[in-house]
Amino acid sequence: MGVSADDSETTAVHADHMMINRRTMLGGAGAVGVAAIAGAGADRAFSSPLPRNNTQETAVNPEAGRFGNPRIPAELDTAQPHMFHLGALPKTQFDGGTLRQAYEGNWPILMGQEASVVMVTLEPGGIREPHWHPSAWEINVITRGVATWTLLDPLGHSEHFEANVGDVVFAPQGSLHYFENKGTQELDLLIVFNASTEEGKDDIGIGASISKLPPDVLSVVFGVPADTFTKFKQIDQSLTIIKRPSA
Numbered sequence: 001m002g003v004s005a006d007d008s009e010t011t012a013v014h015a016d017h018m019m020i021n022r023r024t025m026l027g028g029a030g031a032v033g034v035a036a037i038a039g040a041g042a043d044r045a046f047s048s049p050l051p052r053n054n055t056q057e058t059a060v061n062p063e064a065g066r067f068g069n070p071r072i073p074a075e076l077d078t079a080q081p082h083m084f085h086l087g088a089l090p091k092t093q094f095d096g097g098t099l100r101q102a103y104e105g106n107w108p109i110l111m112g113q114e115a116s117v118v119m120v121t122l123e124p125g126g127i128r129e130p131h132w133h134p135s136a137w138e139i140n141v142i143t144r145g146v147a148t149w150t151l152l153d154p155l156g157h158s159e160h161f162e163a164n165v166g167d168v169v170f171a172p173q174g175s176l177h178y179f180e181n182k183g184t185q186e187l188d189l190l191i192v193f194n195a196s197t198e199e200g201k202d203d204i205g206i207g208a209s210i211s212k213l214p215p216d217v218l219s220v221v222f223g224v225p226a227d228t229f230t231k232f233k234q235i236d237q238s239l240t241i242i243k244r245p246s247a
Contacts, residue, residue, distance in 0.1 A: 080107075080108045080109040081109065082109060084102045084106075086100055086101075086102050086117065086119055087100070089101075089102075089106075091121075094239075094241035094242070095241070095242060096122060096123055096125065096126035096127060096243030097120065097121050097122040097123050097126040097128075097181075097187075097241040097243075098120075098121045098241075099118055099120045099121070099241065100118070101117070101118040101119075101199050102116060102117050103116035103196045103197065103198055103199075104116070104196040105196075105198055110196050111196075114194055114195055114196055115192070115193065115194060115195075115196055116192075116193045116195060116196045116197070116199075117190065117191065117192050117193070118190070118191040118193070118199050119188070119189075119190055119191075120188070120189045120190075121186055122147075122179075122180065122181040122186065122187040122189075122241065123181065123186060123243065124181055124182075124183060124184050124185065124186070125180075125182075125243050125244040125246070126180065126181045126187070126241060126242070126243050127178065127180040127181075127241070127243065127244065128178050128179050128180065128240070128241055129205045129206060129207060129238065129240060129242055130150075130176060130177070130178035130205070130206040131176070131177070131178065131203040131204060131238060132175055132177065132203065132204055133173060133174070133193070133195070133202055133203045133204075134173070134174060134203075134204065135173065135195055135197075135202065136173055136193045136194050136195035136197070136202060137170065137172050137173040137193070137194055138171045138193050138194075139169075139170055139191070139192045140163070140170075140171065140179070140189050140190070140191050141166075141167075141168050141189065141190045141191075141192075142164060142165050142166065142167050142168075142169075142187075142188075142189055143165060143188045143189065143190055144185070144186065144187065144188035145165070145181060145183050145185055145186060145187035145188060146162050146163070146181075146182070146183050146187065147162065147163045147169070147179040147180070147181065147187055148160075148162050148163075148179060148180050148181075148182050149161055149163055149177065149178075149179045150177065150178055150179075151169075151171060151175055151176070151177040152175060152176040152177070153172055153174075153176075154174050154175065163179075176206075178206075199240065200238045200240045201238070203238055204238070205235070205237070205238035205239055205240070207233075207235035207238075207239050208236060208237055208238060208239075210232065210235075211232065211233075211235045211236070215227070215229040215230050
């Protein structure tokens, strides 16, 4: 059966009325979110400003799909060097090992990025003092030697293991952990933090923790006389790297 001229005209009108401009739809996605915050329904957010029987084509703003004020983050707008000669830094020496660190204090491009990287070397018998980071996790990559690890998380789960060259160890934020070098050669690690604080100033060491607690409280915890702890050396800050006396 043929289609009359009137039918064709009616079909075209319906098609024009139902067609949704792509940019209008993209802009409407943002409108729904704003409408939800304001307490309005999605139907109101998408409702047309024209009467339903008005078939006039609505002029579309070419910027209708944009929402907010797009910009390049200030952290990316930098002329600072993207490469840092970490291995050329002077070593921070401890009794038991050394470390070098790139952080926002010596590599400006890390300012505001919440990131840092540390190269640690432990001599045979060297120990990274048991500690935890209240505000950062860490990823440790073993590059030489064997690291003996212990980790204890806030839920009480503990692990004790050896990590070899090429192994990666993750220490969650707030977990008590330490590693040591029980081998006969030096141990090297590369550690990445999601914080840009200087190592030794962003962690709480076990030595300072115990030193700040009253002996009578420690007596209750460990079930030994309080004067046991009065003989302990008083430690005021993180020791970072220490060494076994017999090594």
